[in-house]
Every structure is written in C-alpha cells, then in structure tokens.
Amino acid sequence: MGKKLLLEHDHVPGIQGYEVYRQHGGYQSVEKAVKTMSPEAIVEEVKKSGLRGRGGAGFPTGMKWSFLAKPEGVARYLVCNADESEPGTFKDRYLMSRIPHLLVEGMITSSFALGVNTAFIYIRGEYYYIVRILENAIAEAYANGFLGKNILGSGYNLDLHVQVGAGAYICGEETALLESLEGKRGNPRIKPPFPAIAGLYGCPTVVNNVETIAAVVPIVNQGGDAYAQIGIGKSAGTKLISASGHINKPGVYEIEMGITVEDFIYSDEYCGGIKNGKKLKAVVAGGSSVPILPADKILTLANGEKRLMSYESLSDGGFGGGTMLGSGGFIVMDETTSIVENLFTFARFYHHESCGQCSPCREGTAWMEKILHKIMDGHGTLADIDLLWEIQAKIEGNTICPLGDAAAWPVASAIRHFRSEFEEYVSNPKSVKVVRHYDAMQNA
C-alpha cells in the first residue's frame, strides 16, 4: 500500500464528526501551530515541503503564500477554492464529504500562518449537500474552541464562512471566484493586480484548492522536510487522483507521486485494469482541459522509460508529446471510444461555460463546438479539421483567463494524436454513423 496522508482515516466510521476525528489525531496541527510556532515558521515549513497547488496549475504553495502583501491595518483573507468543476475531477468532493474536519483544520492552520482573521470556503452550488456537512464541522470546531475568538487561549481569532456558488465552471478561476464571492457576476479579473496584492474586497488574498489546504495539516504535523521526502523530485507529497472511465475500479485514490502510470491503471491497488478486458486507447490525465494522450504516449516517455504520475513526468515532451497532472482528473478511454465524440462533449462544455468577456474565448469556443457538431453529423470536410486547428491556435494564450487555453488544448491534442479518426468521420460519414448507432444498440 502506498503512503496516505489525507485519506488515511477516510473509512473510519464517524470520522465526519469531531470526536472520532480528534481521536485519530485531528486538530493536532492547530495546537502545534498556535501554541509552539510563529506564522513565519509555518510558511517556512510549507516552502520546505515543496507542496504545489493541487487545483491544476501546480504553483508552489509556499511561494504563493510569501507573495501575500502585508500592509499595516489592512485585512487579509484566505479563500478555499472548493468550486471543483473540472470534468473528470471529484477528489475535493470526496475529501470534503468524508473528512470535512481535515479541511477545516487546514483552514485554521493556514489562516494562522497567513495572519488571516476571516476565511472563506467557496463551494460550488451543485455540492449543496456538502455545505451542510462542512457547516456541521465548522460548528463543532467553534464549540471546541478551534474557531472564534482566542483560539486555544492563544489570542488568535478566526471566523470561517462557507459561501455557495451558483454553479459556474468559471468561478473556479481564482479572480472570478473572488468576484462571485463579493456578490458580483463571476467574471475573471484582468491581472495584474494579482489577488496577493488586491484580492477579495481589494485586500490581499490567498486562494488555495481544498486539497492544498488539507495537505498543510500533515506538513505542519510532520515538518516540511519529512513531507518533501515523500514523492519524487519537485513533485513532493501525495496527490488525490479522481479515476474515471473504462476502468474496473473508478474512484478517488491517494497516490504517492512517482508511481508509474501503468501501475496506476493496471494494478489492483488502484484502477484495476481496463473494463471487460478491452485495450487502452487514450487517457486524459488531469481533468478535461489537459491534452489527451494515446496509450503508448501516456505509458512511456519518448526515451522509452515508463511515464510516472508526477508533475514533471506527465508534462515530459511538452504539448507535442506530453500532458499535465492538472487537477488529477484521470479519465481512461478504451478502444471503443470515439475521440471525436469525446472532443465534441468537451467542446460543448467549454462553450457553455465561457463567461463571454473576451472575444477569442466567447466566439471561438462556440465556433469550435459548431464545427465539431457538423463533423459528427456527417457534414464535415477536411478543411474543417484544419480550421479547428487554426481556431484553437488563435484562442490559446490570447484570453484573459486560462479557460481559453483549457478549451483549446483538448482540441489541439485530439487532432494532433488522432487526426486519422477525424478524417475517417469526414470521409465516411455514413459508415461512421452506422457504426455509432449499431454500438449504441449493442450496449442498450
């Protein structure tokens, strides 16, 4: 069994409640932090741990924390990004619904480290049932003196609030999240200024993913150096992977970074191999926005070595031959999957979720969906494939926020690695359609 830091006790009965959580070592990090450590020392430990943002970008958390401006007399905020909306990603949902106190504990410890007296958990509207779970946990933390005024007699005050979003993917972008939290339309802000300088209500703000905040707990408990020992190279620690698709055992797995992709897909400890003895065709390794890779490229690197589950190894080969760890939404596709149909689903999603602020994303996402729809309906031409390629190239990097990139990458990678399949759709629309309908009947 691999090492577990976050989900060690996730199957203990009653772990959702304060008593059981406390018996299993809960809230030790808060005690250690407020009684024996200075805020600066905690930031230093997080820096040493090598923890990187678990929401997708993988930016070093300690560095993000050290950017936080600390002007005199101005409030600072910590916001937990629980707007987990990336298709294929459901690790935060699992963590929050199973061990809500771990997030609450992480929020308290992190807030203390950052000198924050008001913190927020911004959770997506679709997770309404988790709101209740979190609010219960927060109430228990208040009742036991871990939240509120004068926490554990240290003189440190913290209030923690849960705010429910209204259900928009874009509100997972940190500045759109802040706009939404302020009660405005969730449009991404134009950066600079970055939230570390002017975030929530114009005050310095840190926005961190649920898993990132939870990982602060073992870092404070064990020390940054011990945490850095886990994992491989610059990918320190463990990562929650949401495994879905054509695998025998879909679910959320905590892995120590550095295991091979092959192990992750085929070993019984994790995904347990491809369903129904089919062959692996492709994998989207980090949530719908990262480039899709065909079986041979996801399992092995260009130099013949096995690809590992880590930030570096997954992105080895750049965008031409690699992908990204992203948020850890691991979608496995077997040989029966149509890449074109899959891409259409993704394109429809990004079209639906574009905020419409900047022109490349607003118009481009809609255009790509229309063209893919046309190809699916058997009216596509070879020129449409080239056009798709050009549209994505003109969206990527030219937008206000990363949603444009997220919409462009799947299109680029699908055409790059599976161009023949698009050509098949275009050249033989009738046969493709028949096959599709036949398949659907077989599975029904």
Add this chain to the structure above:
Amino acid sequence: MAKVTIDGRSIEVPDGTTILQAARMIGPEVAPPTMCYHSKLKTSGGYCRTCLVEVTKGSEKDPRPMPKLVASCRTTVMDGMEVGNQTSPKVIEARKGVVEFLLLNHPLDCPICDQAGECHLQDLSYEHGSSKTRTDFERRTFEKIDIGDKIQLHMTRCILCYRCVKVADQITDGRVHGVLNRGDHSEISTYIEQAVDNDFSGNMIDVCPVGALTDKTFRFKSRVWFTKPVTAHRDCEKCSGKVNLWYKGEEVLRVTGRKDQWGEVEEFICNTCRFDKKNTSDWTLEGPAHISNQSVISANHYEVFKKPTEFKLNDIKPLKIEEGSKS
C-alpha cells in the same frame, strides 16, 4: 521614468503608463488598435484583445520575454521594456484571429448602419482582417430594442466591449443596464426591459465603437460622410457644453461629444445638449471640426490635404499650349 521601445522606437514615460499609452505618445504608426479601451473610462480595456502586443524583453532588470501576448491597454511599462507591435508576426497573426472572432457573428450590415464611416470595427477589419469569412453557420441575431426614448440597442452588432456599461457606472447616477447571460449568449440589456433614463445616458452612443447603440433622433437621417462637423459650445449647467454639431445643409442632424485622434470622447456631454439643442441659434460656433484626413468624413474637404514636403512646383512642366491649336 521608464524607457520603453515599441517597434524599434523609444520613448521615456512616467512609471505606471500603459504600453498602449506609451505607443500613442510615440505616434499612430506604432499604436495598437483598440476596440474596448477608452482613455476617459476607468478600468476599461482588456476584453476585446485587439491591442495584444508581444513583450520581447520584460525590463532592464528582468530581460526575459513575457510568455504570452499581453493586452497593451492593461499592461504597464517597465524600464527597458521592448515591445513588438506591427513588427511582430505573432501579433499580426493573433490580431487577425481577433478580428475574425469579432466578425464571426457581426451582421456586416454596414450599408444600412448609422455607424458606418465612423465605426472602429469597420476600420479594424479593413486594416487587420481577412478578405473572406470562413464560417457558414447562421449568425447570432437579436431583436432591436429601445432602451429609453432616445437610444436604440441593436445587440446583433455589439462586440461586448463593456464601454457603455462603464459609462453608466462612472458618469451616470445609476446603472440600469448590463451584461446578461454568459458566453456567446451574452447580451447587453436593461434588466427586465427597463428604460435607460438619466441625463448622461447619451454618452453610451458616443462610446459605442460599433453601431449597436444609436441615436434615435439621427437614425437613417444621413450617412455620416455627407454631414459636416462643426465644433461649437454653449453654457450648460450640467456639462462642459463642448460638442460637435453635424450639419447637412443648414440643418443640425445630430450633436455628439468631441472625439480625439483615437476616436475617444474628449468630454462627456449631457442629454439636453445632445438631443434637445438642434438649432444653430442654441450654439456658439467655433469652426470646422478637426477631422483626420484618413477618415471618410474628410471627404467633405474640411481639411486641406497637406502637400508633400518634397513636392516642388518647378518639377512640373507647364503644359504647353500650341498656338496653332487655337482657332
């Protein structure tokens, strides 16, 4: 002070200047085109992406180039920064893409659009666009709606620059319109068909870079290039009273704010000046308005074309008229 080099031409500007402002100081040849930025409106810009530029050198301290193209209207200069605009193939390519995106759902109804002749999108697509469209999908259309008794909104033409939203936020006493829906369903509208009714609402027309917001008192009265702009002023208790009157013959067809070299309003005017004062006797005339000789409006010969400096009269041989041909 910071020294910035744009397309090989350098200028020293105060700290905090944006790349776009610095480029405009150098001159129109290096100034990136803009659609959503408006110098008189705070926080405008950043949406349309037409002013994207390539920063090839970040600054003297940190000479690394910026990884992505940046919106020049929202990026401040650093000392030693080097920027590629017209000289950067990446920028030209990206800008062409942006024009294509902006025109994707634009009706291209210029022949019947009141904005034609002074439309930024028309100029932009002429200068940076491609000569043919690559889409054969049905374009997005909306019904025209009247927002208030003097302004018509034709959302089909809108490029969502947010300028009218900023006008309502910053110079009127309350905004009742905004962007509804999201993605390519976004539309400018009033909430539940409310009327935009305040003293400065007419400025929304002036800042609209396309023909989405038009002056109902001027609709279909004339093509702009047949009207003659004259600068005029009056004592107004609400605004500066500095306007352009647009004449056709003896009649004032419309009143607008004065616009600068970049097509941006210099001083906002009130609705009384704009809609209710359409007699010459209401105004003190100052003279013909300054119109760039590149504008179609200058076809009315308000500005004498400048003679090329190298032009010498002696170079031209006088036409000889042969005596014999006279009879």
